[in-house]
Amino acid sequence: MKLPGQLENCEICDKRFTVTPYSKAGPHGGLLCTPCGKQLAAERGESSKAKKKPGLQGRKRRKVESERLDGRAPRGAKSLVQLCVEKVVKHNDDIDDFGDMPQNLLERLGEIFTKKRVMKPKTLPLFLRSEHDAVVIHDCAYMEHENFIEMIAKTPRMEKLVLANACQFKNPTMEYLIEKADNLKHIQLYAANLVSNRSWSKFFEARGENLETVKLQWLDSSFEDANVAEMVSYCPSLSRLKLEFCKLLTENCLESIMQLRNLQHLSLQFSEPVSNSTVVSLIETLGPKLQTLSLTGFTSLSDTALHAIHTHCRSLSKLRLTHSESCTDDAFAALFTGWANPPLHTLDVSRTRDVDAANPDGPDVPMGIASGAFAALAAHSGPALRSLGLASCRHVGHAALAAAFDGARAYPELRDVDLSFVGAVDATVLAGLFRCAPALRKVVAFGCFAIEDLVVPAGLVVIGVPRAQDAIENVGEAVDVDGALETMARRLEEELKEVAFDSVGGKMEVDVWG
16 A cells, blocks of 8 residues: 555556545555545545534634623524624725714624724724714724824714723824814723823813713823812713723722712722722712712722612612622612612622632621522512623522522513522523523523533523533524524514614623713
């Protein structure tokens, strides 16, 4: 038998060819050339291609998991809109213009370009329109100073500016923004670390009177407590404020924030600890007008802060209290019991639990969200809840979960739930949740190792359950062809009328104004 690389005569046609590792053996023990090998395989009914292993492999499997993390259930045929957008993203270099596209759909398409990493200086002009009043670019990693100038210059009516990863947004850029953006009302900058404290002072002094929204994240080398005081002084109409991971800020800036009497939406996350007494004063001062309150990483938060929320906050629709280690289960239960506030739409109490590796079961008095508080929040906000975060609330017991998701109660608005590392969650709890929440679209359950043999309804995404993987992928009942075609035609007609991008693959969960 000749080795690969050597010459041999084909057993059937006697043609001289080079032997390869894929050369087939002839019927009498010789070797066959490529054409004769294919013909022999066809006569035997063999496929020329290697049989694929069952299930998703390699890159395809990673793509499916990525879509699940984005909140999509990759099941069934792709929609017409999805196919069109994928084609646009693939050939982005060949596109000259998007035509007369509404501003909201242009922003949505910008999110998809960001996710696919094709938001670059060459494609930037596609998203700039002189008749629009907003510039929303969620990835400016490829942008330089000249590109930011182009954004401002081509949008003279700009009222909203959202720039993420704005690493090259510099002092000259801020000066140009001050000079040209006369109508600016909403600004959100992420990682704009090349803007100095002096430039921030100039900006608030020049444009603060019209500002209604300020959202700043990941500022390491500038923006101090003094800048917050200037912002409060020059921005009397400010109604939305988000300050997260601004390294130079301390709890002293909260004294200035308390003077914002028109503030309705507040989101804070500090790098340094903040005392509980300061937080209580903040809630007592601003609580009556707040509609959303997000306090992330306030580890010193105690029961008195929860009591202040219960007493002073009567208009909240969104509440986020995470990474708390000092609030008791009784205090959380008291917060939701008899609370005059309307039912919440969004609630995130992730990682509110006792953290002690030497005592994994927790102290005798439950800390954080445990069974009692969970039952109270379900009774208070359950019918209106749209999003619920319970990640790492490991002291919530199975009995409380089973009682809340018993199939008899209804959570008609609930769309996504995070139950990661809640050890009591099993297949029975999730099955009850599926029955109680008909609008449910995504469940995150990392670290819930008691879940096995889970049957997931069609259209629902369950993330982080490795033992139930096969059931998740193979779920779905057979339908008749006529009914399926009728449903597809109806959905296509709706998509063409509304041009809805919600079903487009790779949707990013971008919290722009929340």
